[in-house]
Amino acid sequence: MNQNYFWELAKIITPPVAEFDEARRRVFLKTVDEALAHRPEARRQMGVFLGFIRLLCLVRPPEAVLAWLEQNPVGLLRKGFWGLKVLCCMGCYTDPQVLALIGYSPKGLPSLK
């Protein structure tokens, strides 16, 4: 899976990650990598899907391509987009600074800080 291209799409899908510095970006990518570590077939399929998106983006802006995939009449493409979105959300909404930004701070759990 092309991590650099994945990162470019992540900045569109989950805009808060566009503010990440290099250290947070590395944690984001490591989180995603670990999620796929035990799913080699899913990793392979995501790599193919990213390649497909890249081709489509030669003729349409990426935001339009992603929206087309999400609403696509072909279920496989919708689910491919959903999988991509889940990975982006996983890296974004488990980042401690993003959690602080959205005000998520359950009481009595200093371990979350």
Next chain:
Amino acid sequence: MKQKHYDIVIIGSGAGGGTVASELAPLMRAGLKIAVLEWGPKFADNEFTGRELEMAQKLYFDGGGFLTKSRDMTLAFGKAYGGSTVVYTGTSLKIPEATVARWNIRGLHAADLHARSDKYVVQNNVHLQEPEKLNDNNRLFAAGCRKLGYRVEQFPLNLKGCQGSGLCNLGCPNAAKQGTHRVQLPAAEREGVEVITNCRVYKIDFAAKKLSAQVAPAHHGLPSAWEAGDYEITARAVVVCGGAVNSPALLLRSGLGEALPALGRYFTTHPALILVGEHEKAISNYDGHPKSFYCDEFAETARFVLETCMYFPFTTAKNLAGFGEPVADLMRNFKKLQMILVLALDRALPENRVTVDSQGNPVVHYRLTDEVLDSLFEAMKASAKIFFAAGAQRVHAPAARDFFISSRDAARVDELMACDQMLPGKISISSAHLMGGCRMGESPRDSVADVWGEVHGLPWLFVADSSLFPHCAEINPYLTIMAFADRVAERVREKIQYL
């Protein structure tokens, strides 16, 4: 290969296995040997950190992201000492009489199930939370329902000393949730029942009454009582309580599918999705127990129920339709969010089933029927109306044409949502109520076990978990699982002297 022998082996330690273990534990005094074999680890109290990703990966099969074969739905089921009772919210409802009547299983009566459920209501300290402990997310749901004239009830919960962490689904960090890991398993262990964690049962040899199992080294949680390695375990009686995915998978791997064509089939899930309303100001939502009310106004007419819920940031974000700035905008207002979980009451179909792949791992085949999608669609509309009745200023509903519906358009909810937007893959559907696969019934042609959980043709083999359910429970199934397990334990107790 290490050899072990027990009189009774129980596979799984959740609502079913934990209950069977505690009910049969007094037999230890008569000199019987009983063991529970649990695939997951036992966690020390300080291991429940509340970190969403970390705990999901440790506590759930596939990190909580187990996908059906078609990838239309995510299934969440626990893998720990205590099974899914470690990760559920503890809602404790008795199965409605009308549901049992619809099940129409000879010899199964609501009165019996209720009497057994009552025992666990007492054991597990089930009660209604005090009004002052209810957070805004819950109160607003009840207020919205009442304003619309929808029937709304408070959930009885199995809590003791709840401190409102809101982290129930990641393992209660305050030891408040009275799952089998807190109540039934410790009681069983006090009587001498052995609970072996990190132990996966691969196969049952029906001729030899022998289990093949493997204990894995502990990567997290406490170490198992047995050292890592392969084991052969013989028993006079075996009670399978691995849950609706793993129980049928084990029996299929063991070769029982040909003799029992219903094995794995009639799998039901209460397909669910999350809706989000945003209020003008911050409300108390993630602090406090997440699930205190339900609305069953539409259970009979449109086959859905609504519940309060409050999910963690990653789970929330991935369940929103759309991407980019609208999602980020909604998530930035996390403290203003109210959430509702909608559950469709699905029908038991033979084609919705558990099979196993070439490695013996479970594969769940589940088709979302038009009826289920219609129920979810109607549930979305009802939920949007509840949000607006509760004062929300905008609502995100995945089937709406636009990302948000504003309160200015509250009266137009029905026209602003479109059933052609009910697209699996775009709409994130999940389930934590997994039922069926080893359903009870009279005939081996269309069922796996009898009404007491005894597997057809194998008088020493029992099933005692939600896989026994012939149809969906139409309510949160936890207490009913315990009632069924209580019945099965009674049968094992009667029969063990002859096995």
